[in-house]
Amino acid sequence: MNRKVSIAPMMDCTDRHERYFLRLISKNVLLYTEMIVSEAIDRGDKKKLLSFNIKEKPVSLQLGGSSPKLLANASKLGEEFGYDEINLNLGCPSKKVQKNKFGACLIKEPNLVADCLTEMQAKTKLPVTVKTRIGYDNVEDYENLYNFINTLKSTGVKTFIVHARKAVLGNFTPKQNLNIPPLKYEMVYKLKKDFNNLEIIINGGITSTDQIKNHLIKTDGVMIGRSAYHSPYLLADIEKDIFNNQNILSRQEVIEQLVPYVKEEIKKGTRMNQIMRHTLGLFHGQTGSSFWKRYLSENMCVRDADVKKIDHIMDKVKSAPKMHQVGQID
Template sequence: MTFQAHRLSVAPMMDWTDRQCRYFHRLLSKNTLLYTEMVTTGAVLHGDRERLLGFDAAEHPVALQLGGSDPADLAACARIAEEWGYDEVNLNVGCPSDRVQSGRFGACLMAEPDLVARLVGAMREAVSIPVTVKSRIAIDEMEEWPTLDHFVRTVSAAGCTHFIVHARKAWLKGLSPKENRDIPPLRHDLVHRLKQERPHLTIAINGGIRSLDEAEEHLAGLDGVMIGRAAYETPYLLADADRRVFGGAPGPDRHAAVAAMASYAEERMSRGTPLSAITRHMLGLFQGLPGARAWRRHISENAHRPGAGPDLLLAAAALVRGGGPDTATDTAEGQLTPA
C-alpha cells in the first residue's frame, strides 16, 4: 500500500463498513483506503475468522481496525491481520460506547497514553505492515490540546508515525455513541496544529467532513482525510475521489455501478449472503436524482422477500432518471469491477 492511499479513507463504522459495503465503495473508487468495522481482540482470537476478517481481494487497499488493551493479544491479532493480507492494522482509541469502555479499550485509552504506547510497540514488533492509531482529541473534562499533544507525543515515541484524529472530544458518561458523533464541538484547528507542530508525522483528520470540497481544503495542510457518514449516506461522492484526490480517472456512472453490484450479489448469494445485506449499503447511491426515493423504496420493500435476486437492483435502478453515462455530472469511465 502506498502513502497515497491515506489521502482519503472511509472511516471504520460499526454495522456499516462490512465486506459488502467495502466492495461497493471500491467499485466507486480504486484508490480510497477502506477500513473494516472495529473487531475486538477476543473476537479475532476466539471467533469465526472467516466471518470477521474475510474480504475480497478487490477491496485492497484495506485496513483492519482492532479494539483491545492487552499487548500480547493485540500483537497476536496484528500478526493474524498480516497473515490474512490486510494492508494496515489500526488501533481504536476513539469509540466511546459503554461496551467498549467496559473492556478498557476505545476512547477511554486516551487517558492512558503510556499503555497505548506499549500496545503500539507490541503490535509494531509483531508485523511489517503499518500500525496506525485512530483517536479523539480528548475525553470528558480533560483539556483538549494538552491531552492530544501529550497523547501523540507519547505514542509516537513508541514508533507510531500515523494518527487519524476524530476532531471532537468524547464524553464517556452522559452522551450516547450517536450523540458523541454530533454534540461535542468540532476542533479541526487542533488537528491542523498537530500537523504544524509535528510535520514528521502522518496526520489525518476525521469528523464532520461532508464533501470532497471540504476534504481538499483539509488536504492543503494535512496528510489525509477520513470521511465517515457522508461516504455511507451519499456514496457516489467517492466516484470523483480518484480524479480530485488521487489524480486519476473518475469512477463509473451510477447505473454501471448497479450492474457491477448485481453481478457481485449473484456471487455472494451463492455463498449464502442475503441480498438485503448487500443492498442496504446502496440506498444512497442515487441521492439527489429524480427517482431516488423510488429506488430506495423498491429495494427496502423487496430485497428481503423470499426469491429476491440480483435483478431487483436493475429493476430499482430503472426507476431513476439520470445517473447514467449520458448524465452531465457522471461519466462512464472507470473500471466496473474493483481494481
C-alpha cells in the same frame, strides 16, 4: 500507502459488502473495516471475522482492545489475511466499550496504549496506525493531546487519525458523541505543525471535495465517515477532484457491476439485503432516488431468492431510477 482520503471505520456499515460496493466507485480511497475486538478474534471464527474480497484492497483492519498480547496476535492474523494496515481504535466512547477497556477511554492510559502498539508492531510488518479523538471529558487542552501523541510516537507509529472532537465518557450516547462536542480542527492542524514528520489525518464532519481540499493544505489526509455512507457517490467526486481520475463508473454502471457479486454471494448464503442495504444512498440527490430506496426496501429482503428471481429483481433495481423518469416503475 496513499492515505489522502480514507473512509472511516463504522460499525454495522463498513462491512465487506459495503467495501466491495465503495471500491467500484473509487479505486484510490483507503477503506477500513468496522472495529473488530481482539478478544473476538482470539476466541471466535477467525475466517468469518477477517476474510474479505481481494478486490476491496487496500483495506485497513481496525482493532479494538487493550491487551498487548491479543492485539499483537490479531495484528499478525490481519497480515496473514491480506490487510494493508492495522489500526488501533482509541476513539470509540460507547459504554460497552469502556467497560471492556478499549476505545476512547484508553486516552487516559498512554503507557498501556504504547505497550499495545509496541507489541503489535513487533508481530507485523504492516503499518500500525492509531485513530483517536482530541480529548475526553474535561481533558481537552492541546497540551494533553500533544503529550499523548508524543508518547505513542515513541513506539514508532507514524500515522495518527484524529477525530477533531472530544469524547464524553459519561452519559452521552454514541450518536450524541458524534454530534454534540464541537469540532476543533485547529487542534489537529497544530498537531501537524508540531509533529511535521508524522502523518496526521483529520476526521469529523467533512462532507465535500472543497472541504477535503482545504483540510489537505494543513494535514496529510482526510477521513470521511457518515457523508460517504449516506451519499456513497461522493466517492466519484473524490476520484475526479482529488485523485484526478476521470475514469469512473456511472451510478447505473456501479449497480451493473455489483450484480455478479450479489449473485456469487447469494450462492454462498449471503442475503441480498446484506449487500443492497449499503446502496440505498447511491442516487442521493438524483431524480428517482426515492424510487430506488422504496424499490430496494420492498424487494431486497426476499427470502430464499433463487437465481431467476434475483435476475428479475436486479434488472428492476438497475433500471429503477431510469424507469421513474419515463414513468414505467411498477
